[in-house]
Amino acid sequence: GDSVTQMEGPVTLSEEAFLTINCTYTATGYPSLFWYVQYPGEGLQLLLKATKADDKGSNKGFEATYRKETTSFHLEKGSVQVSDSAVYFCALSAYGSSNTGKLIFGQGTTLQVKP
Amino acid sequence: SAVISQKPSRDICQRGTSLTIQCQVDSQVTMMFWYRQQPGQSLTLIATANQGSEATYESGFVIDKFPISRPNLTFSTLTVSNMSPEDSSIYLCSVRQGSAADTQYFGPGTRLTVL
Secondary structure, eight states: OOEEEEOOSOEEEETTOOEEEOEEEEOSSOOEEEEEEEOTTSOEEEEEEEOSTTOEEEETTEEEEOBTTTTBOOEEESSOOGGGOEEEEEEEEEOOTTOOOEEEEOOOEEEEEEO | OOOEEEEOSEEEEOTTOOEEEEEEESSOOSEEEEEEEOTTOOEEEEEEEETTSOOEEOTTOOTTTSOEEEEETTEEEEEEOSOOGGGOEEEEEEEEESTTSOEEEEOOOEEEEEO
């Protein structure tokens, strides 16, 4: 079945460092791909999305490119801030015969940014 | 994007009791989803709730344990029945919205602790 795999955390970086969080997926068909962020004590917020191959999603300095050939959707940011400390979830929208479009999530990666 | 609220935001319950979680959306949506996030884990879909029809449950989740109501296009409830400590989780509702209709937006979650 469809699945999402993220790099193990926690990821600890100094402020202004470059961030990469790896995400790979397995899916039948052509899913949409998402990154969600969960700040401490809060629900999930959509960070960015991409709906087809070679699409680049971007928001708040974060970006990720839908790579069909490597089945990847890695999250990057050029210069992280302390306020970026959160848990990041990669997800795909799976369409089966019922066409419900349920989300399948990776295990989440905790990012800690130190001043 | 839709504004989603949940009640209660958190609760501490005794083993064997039941808790009903409410999810309210500020606009009409066709599909609502209920997810569970166990401590330190990713999100798992419990069921999909469409207005006017029975909820569709994922493997491992049953209606007797997690009955769902969907009386109209802006509201849904999830009941966690006969609770045990293993039910301690964050429960999140989400709605599908957007031009591509494949993007889900999440409520703030209900943090449940069962003693």
